[in-house]
Amino acid sequence: MRLSKADRETLKNLPYPSYLRTKFWKSVREMAIARAGSACQLCNNKTRLQVHHRTYENRGYEDKHLGDLTVLCRTCHQKFHQPLKTAIKKPKVKRRVQARKPQ
């Protein structure tokens, strides 16, 4: 894809929802899906495909870093993000440790 560095930097700094609406992302998305054989890389489902970023480090440059993207169906994508959400809600552990400390 022929884009100037300035164009790519603009893409990189767009708010993520706007980024997902760019022509650039749409073509990268198609490239990633074609590369995955137009199927979910986990369950082989061929409908409702979404493209998951393993890292956002190369945002705006994904055409050169297609390995950063994983093609998942909607169901797998949701499952994939669920453990992350529960992992964030874990300040409990700290509190328990403090409570057990003798004064």
Ligand SMILES: [Zn+2]
């Ligand atoms: Zn799937």
Ligand SMILES: [Zn+2]
């Ligand atoms: Zn994702």
